[in-house]
Amino acid sequence: MSLKQHAENVWNEMKRDYAGNWGMDIHKWDWVPGVGVIGLLDYYETTGDPAIIGFLTAWATRNKRATEAGLVINAIAPFAIFPALYQVSGDNGFKEEAARVAKWLMEEAPRTREQAFEHTVTENVEFSEQVWADTVFMAVLFLARTASLLENEAYAQEAHKQMLLHLTLLEDRESGVLFHGWNCSTADHMSAARWTRANAWIAAGVPMILKEIAPLVQVSEELLARYRRLMDGLVRFQREDGLWSTVLDQPDFYREVSGSAGIAYGLWKAVDGGWLLPEQRYETAARRALKAIISYIGEDGIVAGVSGGTPVMESVEAYNAIPTYPTLYGQGLVLMLLSEALWRGESSHE
Template sequence: MRRSDLEGAARRVYRFMMHGEQAQWGNHEWTDWAMNIDRWDWNSGVGIIAVAEYGRVTGEERAIQEVADWVDRNKWQSDSVKVINSMAPYAVFPLLFDKRGTRYYAEKAEEIALWMMEKSPRTRNGAFEHTVTEKASFREQIWADTVFMAVLFLARAARMLSDRRMADEALRQVLLHLRALQDEETGLLYHGWNCEAGDWMSAAQWNRANAWNACGVPMILEELAGDLDDSGMLSEIKERYLKLAVALAKRQNASGLWPTVVDQPDYYEETSGSAGIAYGLYKAARMGLVPDSMKDCSDRTVAAVLSRIGDNGAVSGVSGGTPVLESVEAYNKVPIFPTLYGQGLTLLLLTEAIDLSQER
């Protein structure tokens, strides 16, 4: 993989996400939801997080400016959708504050982080209940998605504000989610846990659920590194993360990708979750959370993902928005089309690969 190839692919993915024309998005019924960047929700949030990381790592100041412009255009929507899934865009606020020094970013981040700490719905064991912008309720449910969509922001806010209470809560939320969702036998994560029923619902070890944690946990620990001692919580998180990483490495297909349900090798291979897992393994290896040899898994994924990026930058093979479904089989029927989170997770992976290429 040449650095120039990685950089070219990353630019295409970034441009399609931020500037792709509607005529290129497809003609399915979810087109606007999938690719309209100007919504304050998790889908656009994942994309914006990736653009900010791309700008930070590569020094592309234009990308940082586009993130700031996106916030200016869309912040009017934020207070009307105060749910766990709408926390994702706030994860860029600490970086914007670091880069711009504008007090709005710090003040708004503190306000929202305090809302999460004091008012967001919780399950009976104290985990953030997964709440969404759509008119749907998932009472007493813990979803793997929450770690990336909300806990990442809380960890970044904790760093920016030097708030130990927020840092401890972010760490506690990671552990609560891993304990609830991890299959102790295999190490893989289920998509969701129902605290009321006491089960994993469909019991699907969904590709992207594992990805949200494979990439989200090291991102969170990286933010909290200066504020944590080697507490019992941290030790258990590291132990569980390593178990997850080893389990995922074992189930990677020869292609370099993972099936849309990771323990179902005959299911279709899904790009966004594969990119998220590979990004997480790269980052975890750099942080010493997993053996350095696991970068080889990510190298294979990068090669496979590059082949799924079109000339216009659209990432193919991405499954549509997926709540906890009624059966494992239902995940294999989720339609495939480009999405902002698919672009975002792919951009995160390429950004990390570009950064690592300087060390090799």
Template sequence: MNVQESASRVYEYMRKEGADSWGLNLNAWDWVPGVGVAAIADYGTKARRRDVLDFLQQWEENNREKSETLKTINSIAPFAIYAQLHRHTGDSYYREASLRIAEWLRSEAPRTREGALEHTVTEKNAVFTEQVWADTVFMAVLFLARTARLTGQEAYAAEAVEQTLLHLRLLQDGETGVLFHGWNCMAGNHMSAARWTRANAWIAVGVPEILAEVNGLTEIPEELRERYSRMMEAIVRRQNDDGLWSTVMDRPDFYRETSGSCGIACGIVRGVRDGLLERALLPAADRTLEAALERIADTGEVLGVSSGTPVMETIEAYNRIRCEPTLYGQGLALMLLSDYLE
């Protein structure tokens, strides 16, 4: 399959499969469908398919009631499409709802002692007290940046930049430049200290999108750009010869993981596009694309995607996470494919 056909099949698989499955249930309101709908919106825009955006509008209307049931970092993820839906429909509801949620994030959401957004999840209402996860940048900070662009409010743009920089400072390994999965503020350590590939992917793809949204609204510190560039160059050095990254990126003996690999490659493409990264990194993204195409079944299912992964107790435990089809796996692959449609 070529890129265009693969993207279409991945999208259709997301629409039709697994209503009763945690990983494929599009009709929930948490991070899993949140990544999925964000990717669908990206695909609809880049493929110039108005029908895809119409589908998202209907999805949001069908699931809107669920959006008020729980406020956690992970439940913010689906709101990332509200700015696009506002532009698509002209409906003021999306702007008003975005302002309400953005204000909750800025004023009420739990924070760690360093001021970073505490990673709170929707699954079983669990709270990881005083923990910072890389996931938060994509799940919540991206929405905040898009709301800043939608409303023109500098305060939201500044908060998005501050949170992104805080996460990089707390998670970046000073020795290697790549990111650890999480930081425990109480213990003052990175817990298992796993350099988990999908954690790096959330920030790899999140940073170019966030900075594009806040550009012109607030100052972007040079430190943020430098940390991101160092991170991405270090990540590329850990790419395996087959174009993918292992589920823990400095463990080539661990299994290859598709979603994190696609997210990293997507970050490379978008980082180069926006002048954050050198063009010399693009061949790494091309290699990932070729490998990812081989992992898309004829049905549109993206293979080799690790299941939901909290910060594990040991590095070895990451290699025991099973692989299964998920909306975030479909979504990260779809985002990469969409970049090659343009």
């Protein structure tokens, strides 16, 4: 089966009615469908398929009422498609809503004592003074896209600042990769898990963000150096089968497909953007991951091997107990990788 057919199957499954299924229900407003629609937008930008942008426009219009609820960091993710929807449709409502949410991020979103966005979620639970890697993809990507749309240098500077803060606070200085979270109150990384999908959120998110803000602000050498250390560390942790374990430094833990897809996408996206040197080891790592991930895509387009929703767990071992099941964020991250592969003219490797 071709990469294009795999991608078509993945996106067709995403738009099916899975009402009530936490992982696959597109009819709600949160980070899970948010990552899904970000992936669909990426696929549209590769293919230009009007059916995809039509679906996204209808989805956003239908769910606008949900955006009137209180804002939290994790549920900012779906707004990341609004700047593009405005540019395609000319509907000023998308632009106005993006501007409203960006203003909230700048002026009202809770921050830690280091001024990083505090990770807040729709569930009735608080993570006071905690910094999670997830935030870069869930909220900072949106802020960067809105900065580009509005040509707002202050928003672009904030996106740059948040990336640098997260790369600094989460860094494992020994390996170069990132821990899942940082607790500002206790000044530690809590369970100190080098969780693969946490690393994927930043591996994929940084080049996507830099694409938006580089025309508006100077990208610091420190940010690029930290990102390159991250990516070098990730390549070293890739397993023989082309995937990454659900915790990077635990080779006996199960392989995790969504995080692996995000890392591979980040490698290619960063090389294409000029943020990583076009070295063969990055190309090889991404192609090995793509080949392995294809084997997890069913003929129906369902992506297997995706770990469930994961807060910062109480121990490293607890990450290996997270069950796997189909999710829109797994579909979305894999679709992003397939889209990038198609854009680069990669073959199916089958």
